[in-house]
Amino acid sequence: MSSPPKAAICYFWGIMMPFVNLAAQxxxxxxxxxxxxxxxxxxxxxxxxxxxxxxxxxxxxxxxxxxxxxxxxxxxxxxxxxxxxxxxxxxxxxxxxxxxxxxxxxxxxxxxxxxxxxxxxxxxxxxxxxxxxxxxxxxxxxxxxxxxxxxxxxxxxxxxxxxxxxxxxxxxxxxxxxxxxxxxxxxxxxxxxxxxxxxxxxxxxxxxxxxxxxxxxxxxxxxxxxxxxxxxxxxxxxxxxxxxxxxxxxxxxxVKLHHLDQELERRQQNANTYDQFFKSLSGFTPQVLAEGNTSTYAQYTLLVEDREGFIKRLNRAEVPYCIHYPSPLHTQPCFCAGHAESTTDASRPIVEKVCKQVISLPFCAFTNVQKIIERI
Ligand SMILES: Cc1ncc(COP(=O)(O)O)c(C=O)c1O
Known part of the structure; x- marks a missing residue:
């Protein structure tokens, strides 16, 4: 059976609220x-x-x-x-x-x-x-x-x-x-x-x-x-x-390119709202923006120490989420079967840890982030 497309997975999990609100756009x-x-x-x-x-x-x-x-x-x-x-x-x-x-x-x-x-x-x-x-x-x-x-x-x-x-x-x-x-x-x-x-x-x-x-x-x-x-x-x-x-x-x-800069501004504001909320809690660390960078926030992604507990809370609040990404690429069967294992950086413990903590929340220029925060 072929797997559903990426966005559909997110919609499936988010029965009440779209992960990315393309209809509003x-x-x-x-x-x-x-x-x-x-x-x-x-x-x-x-x-x-x-x-x-x-x-x-x-x-x-x-x-x-x-x-x-x-x-x-x-x-x-x-x-x-x-x-x-x-x-x-x-x-x-x-x-x-x-x-x-x-x-x-x-x-x-x-x-x-x-x-x-x-x-x-x-x-x-x-x-x-x-x-x-x-x-x-x-x-x-x-x-x-x-x-x-x-x-x-x-x-x-x-x-x-x-x-x-x-x-x-x-x-x-x-x-x-x-x-x-x-x-x-x-x-x-x-x-x-x-x-x-x-x-x-x-x-x-x-x-x-x-x-x-x-x-x-x-x-x-x-x-x-x-x-x-x-x-x-x-x-x-x-x-x-x-x-x-x-x-x-x-x-x-x-048509969409014409609106991109305005959308990017709204994405930035939405990310700031999420950041302020999560930085006030212990055990939650949003992705850090490196100095000199601006982001499109293709995903709003953060690290959560107790991810399982947080997922239970999101499910109760009917807030959809995605895990970008659940495992290091070198552990994927398609690479393990070949020669990739011998060509990874042996001292790469960070990816392993990040995959266990990472989670992405609903996000786009049309997402009402304040409402999501209230639900959480
Ligand atoms: C980092 C990265 N590279 C490449 C691709 C592939 O793009 P497409 O889905 O248009 O083939 C994606 C898609 O999600 C991606 O996230």
Whole structure:
């Protein structure tokens, strides 16, 4: 039996209250969305075309990336990026041990070896010290994940990458719109990606993703690979895939992009309200925002010493929750079966502890956080 999609799990647990209130968001922008959707449906142009081109240039303008190439999902953006970077079988790539599976999955799918790094116990981001311990002769690059909406520690990661001649792939699936020292996410990697999964800070009504880079050759290659390795119809230069974003999703994203900054402000206010409440209680520690970072708060996530007790209280109050993430990636059966166990940072006790304490609460720009706090 296939497992239900991520958002559906959250809805299933949250019978009374949505984990992410996408219906309220649609109500808020209904007129603009319906007009944009109708224009695409009436146009007869459903894949690529002017909507997708306009979105790509608006995304570039928003985040300051020189080139943007949209594609079918965040996972596909990762896979295409690794192909662009020339990942070969046996190459090692350092990935965080604490995140969604996609970065490690794409490395292994292309024949590479994911090497799992520990995290910082306060920010929950990949630990540069752990990364440095893991660099070896087969290491080709680092996938840095901007976890829960704030950027990974790029200054230190860049130093390590520079010292050892590694590339950085920035996985900003959760952080389109975040900043670090005034610079927008999706501009920190040699190549960067995001996801437009519906519950992401900038989400469409299906799957979608994008690749960002300053390097024109990388952008050209990504575009080629996302279109069956073809520039001219029925002439295929390389083995690629169907990696296109459809026009309807592009139209939805263009409307939502227009409201993103305002939503990010409301997300910040909601996070502050949760922070104030939980910081006043003992045994609760919200994810720490690193200095110089702003977050999209893709998730509002905190560490709870007595998580089981807290879950009972949430259930009684009919407040939904999610566990992002219940186990270190290196313990997943799909990696244990291969060679990953031998390529993890042996001194990585932090991820193990964090997985036992972490919990995410209902969150988006339309969540009434005060009401949730009262219920809790
Ligand atoms: C960190 C991270 N990377 C990649 C992805 C994959 O994105 P998508 O679901 O669009 O394939 C996700 C999705 O949740 C994610 O959280």
């Amino acid at each position: 649609r109500d808020a922008y209904r007129n603009q969305l319906e007009k944009a959707e109708k224009a695409v449906l009436d146009s007869g142009c459903y894949i690529g075309g002017p909507e997708v081109q306009a979105l790509e240039s608006e995304l570039s303008q928003y985040c300051g990336a020189a080139h943007t190439v949209t594609c079918g999902s965040g996972t596909q953006a990762l896979e295409l990026s690794l192909m662009v970077l020339g990942l070969e079988p046996g190459d090692q790539v350092i990935v965080p041990d604490f995140t969604f599976i996609a970065p490690a999955e794409c490395v292994q799918k292309l024949g590479g070896v994911p090497v799992f790094a520990d995290i910082d116990p306060r920010t929950l981001q990949i630990s540069p010290e752990s990364v440095e311990r893991l660099v070896g002769p087969k290491t080709k690059g680092i996938i840095a994940v901007n976890l829960f909406g704030q950027c990974a520690p790029y200054e230190k990661l860049r130093e390590i990458a520079g010292k050892h001649g590694l590339w950085i792939l920035e996985d900003s699936a959760q952080a389109f719109g975040a900043t670090q020292n005034g610079k927008k996410a999706c501009t920190f990697g040699d190549i960067s990606i995001t996801s437009f999964y519906p519950t992401k800070p900038l989400g469409c009504y299906g799957d979608g993703g994008a690749i960002f880079t300053v390097n024109p050759e990388y952008a050209e290659k990504a575009r080629l690979l996302a279109n069956h390795g073809s520039k001219e119809r029925y002439r295929h230069l390389e083995i690629g895939t169907n990696g296109r974003l459809d026009a309807l999703q592009a139209a939805v994203l263009r």
